[in-house]
Amino acid sequence: GENVEQHPSTLSVQEGDSAVIKCTYSDSASNYFPWYKQELGKRPQLIIDIRSNVGEKKDQRIAVTLNKTAKHFSLHITETQPEDSAVYFCAASMVQAGTALIFGKGTTLSVSS
Amino acid sequence: DVKVTQSSRYLVKRTGEKVFLECVQDMDHENMFWYRQDPGLGLRLIYFSYDVKMKEKGDIPEGYSVSREKKERFSLILESASTNQTSMYLCASSRDRSYTFGSGTRLTVV
Numbered sequence: 001g002e003n004v005e006q007h008p009s010t011l012s013v014q015e016g017d018s019a020v021i022k023c024t025y026s027d028s029a030s031n032y033f034p035w036y037k038q039e040l041g042k043r044p045q046l047i048i049d050i051r052s053n054v055g056e057k058k059d060q061r062i063a064v065t066l067n068k069t070a071k072h073f074s075l076h077i078t079e080t081q082p083e084d085s086a087v088y089f090c091a092a093s094m095v096q097a098g099t100a101l102i103f104g105k106g107t108t109l110s111v112s113s
Numbered sequence: 114d115v116k117v118t119q120s121s122r123y124l125v126k127r128t129g130e131k132v133f134l135e136c137v138q139d140m141d142h143e144n145m146f147w148y149r150q151d152p153g154l155g156l157r158l159i160y161f162s163y164d165v166k167m168k169e170k171g172d173i174p175e176g177y178s179v180s181r182e183k184k185e186r187f188s189l190i191l192e193s194a195s196t197n198q199t200s201m202y203l204c205a206s207s208r209d210r211s212y213t214f215g216s217g218t219r220l221t222v223v
Binding site: 006009042045105 | 143144146148153154155156157158161163169171172203209210211212214215216217
């Protein structure tokens with residue numbers, strides 16, 4: 001089955017800096033890669049996703065890149081703000097019925113002002 | 114907005130008890146999922162269901178079972194609760210690939 005590795009486990013940055021979180025996956029059949037953000041005491045929420053036919057996707061200050069050959073994908077947050085502080089999870093799956101997301105172990109991002 | 118409702122926010126149960134965790138979604142989603150979340154281990158898939166009465170094992174199904182008799186409801190059952198099942202349990206539902214999570218049930222087994 002799919003296995004997703006996520007690094008680093010913790011990341012501390014100054015407000016305004018960029019943050020990068022990296023994930024690798026094992027199943028070459030996976031073709032959907034979302035990122036979820038979980039603020040303290042709240043439920044995980046989807047912030048951005050990418051499918052395997054796309055190499056990069058941006059949404060304001062966040063972007064995700066995918067390298068299918070190397071089986072890794074990354075989340076990039078620019079101009080970080082204190083409200084970006086949260087736990088971020090990457091995940092991978094196939095886009096077909098009968099499959100489920102497999103998540104990485106999470107990265108705790110702390111943005112200090 | 115899709116609502117995924119988990120019946121209890123906090124539960125305390127005794128070792129050996131049979132425990133039912135309930136999850137209900139209101140948007141007619143085909144797919145429903147149970148994960149447990151532990152510090153440093155992320156979200157681990159226990160079971161999921163892509164249709165009524167259908168179920169699939171996830172990565173850590175041991176000690177758990179599930180029931181999906183109606184499309185909107187997906188129940189997680191701990192047959193005989195043990196202390197290593199103390200955790201946060203998250204339910205999710207989806208139609209396509211975008212998951213909506215419930216608020217979670219923090220279960221403590223004593």
